[in-house]
Amino acid sequence: MxxxxxxxxxxxxxxxxxxxxxxxxxxxxxxxxxxxxxxxxxxxxxxxxxxxxxxxxxxxxxxxxxxxxxxxxxxxxxxxxxxxxxxxxxxxxxxxxxxxxxxxLTEKSPQSMTSSLLFHKRCYDLFGNLTAVIKSGKQQFAKSAPVDNYYSELAKQPEEYFIFLEAMNRSSVGIGTALATSVDFSKIDRVIDLGAGGGQISIELAQAVPHLTLTMVDLPIACDFLQRRIDDLSLEHQLECIQGSILNDLSQQLELADAVILSGILADWGATEGVQILHHARNLLKPGGLLLVSETLFDETKTGLMQPAILSLCMLLAMQGDNFTPSEIASILDRSGFVDVRFCFKQETGVRDLIIAQKPL
Missing domain, CATH: 1.10.10.10 (Winged helix-like DNA-binding domain superfamily/Winged helix DNA-binding domain)
Incomplete structure (x- = not known):
């Protein structure tokens, strides 16, 4: 790739x-x-x-x-x-x-879509189970029996995981750049990207805001992928990757940050895990630090947008969570102890919806 x-x-x-x-x-x-x-x-x-x-x-x-x-x-x-x-x-x-x-459609082209299309092939197979999943209400990974955690199952298959990471990178193009223009980073020096995936957002942010240092946290198999990207782009002075799970408290392992990124994370998980992830993110922030969330949101009525509706079904098929409305995610952030929640919607960013919140001083 x-x-x-x-x-x-x-x-x-x-x-x-x-x-x-x-x-x-x-x-x-x-x-x-x-x-x-x-x-x-x-x-x-x-x-x-x-x-x-x-x-x-x-x-x-x-x-x-x-x-x-x-x-x-x-x-x-x-x-x-x-x-x-x-x-x-x-x-x-x-x-x-x-x-x-x-x-x-060729792998080495700078505009190659092959990673996204290979991921679509996996989703195509997954959607073949939609009728059964609607009947049972239980998530499935491909044609196997239901599993508890899509990511842990995927990590058992390195080639499939790398296809997933490449596809996540392509779907994340522009989000880091949008963050750089939507958030004032002049007083932010250290950022943690929890569940960094293929690293696209942190890489864009590092390139757009050269004074930042960013720590990307993900599973060991993702860190192998991330380290190769860091080396290839010569960004070792700004980026590092640390092995860890977003479901664990990493506050004793990592230095506190001025901002924490959760991109495409919260909608993947059920309510209990979502609160747990937000609690861990809050613990990693300095007082007054910013939480930067990127998600694809429904409108308030859940009647107007096709994209989050399709992604919601993806969550049903393979994950544990669901897409949010603005008021739903604002409520979750409020209950998790964050304040001053504001939105930069897709119409403004040109990419995903961005949600910005603060840890109280």
Whole structure:
């Protein structure tokens, strides 16, 4: 995967592109049959079809040999990809990537979407369990039995975890930059990013506010990924990663900070764990320190926005939590001892909703 992630239109896993109304027959038909196009695209990415063609046009038989698939079956896939405008076929029967495929569907392109699409493939499989989960109310990870913790289950599969981290980075592009413009960091020197994931937010913040030092906290497998990114970007003077769990009190392990980041964290967990995470975050802050939360919020009526509605179902399928309305998250922060809660909504930031609160002096 590339180190520099370029912003693209399909942030938040493409859910931004989904309209808020499907109330006509044409849209319903399109949505109902879209599984076919999704399957074609996601399978081609998973099979490395587009990466195979980076070095030039090839026959279907040669592609099949290189990616180790059945030639006759691959031929049908390449025909479909050509019809979709992702491949071109010449008079000799050789296939090559179109410019769109080269730009967005090859791993080493600066604008590669492969990590997000591979994660979509996992979510696609997960959503196949939606009917069963609605009936049982129990979360599931892929096709396994229900599990207590999506992250601990995922950590058992390093390759899958790294796909997840790359996808989280792409969905987080712009959030660190938005924080830098939404918050006055002139009197903030030390920041802790709890559950830092792939590190995109802390990296952007470090680049935007050079005087900051940031400590990223996550599971050991994530720290391996994070350290590589720190080294690749030569940010050792600003960034460090510490192994730890957001469910544990780290106040004896870490120096208190002027600000703590929780990005895409609270909605993943149930009410008990959410309060626990906020308690630990509060313990890591100096008096008067800021809590910086990034989430995708519902509107107050939970009737107007498709993106948090889809993410809410993702939470049902794999996590323990749910997306919040502004008043719900404000109430949780208040009960957890934070004051002066304010919002910078997505319309202002261009990315996720930001919630800023303070630990009392």
């Amino acid at each position: 590339t180190d520099e992630i370029q912003p693209i239109a399909s942030q938040n896993f493409g859910f931004n592109s989904i309209g808020n109304s499907v109330a006509n027959a044409d849209k319903l038909e399109s949505i109902g049959s879209s599984y076919a196009l999704s399957s074609i695209l996601l399978s081609a990415v998973e099979l490395n079809v587009f990466d195979c063609l980076v070095d030039g046009a090839k026959t279907c038989d040669r592609i099949a040999a290189e990616i180790q698939v059945a030639p006759d079956a691959l031929k049908r896939l390449t025909i479909a990809l050509t019809a979709m405008g992702l491949l071109q076929c010449d008079s000799e029967g050789k296939y090559q990537n179109t410019s769109v495929a080269t730009t967005f």
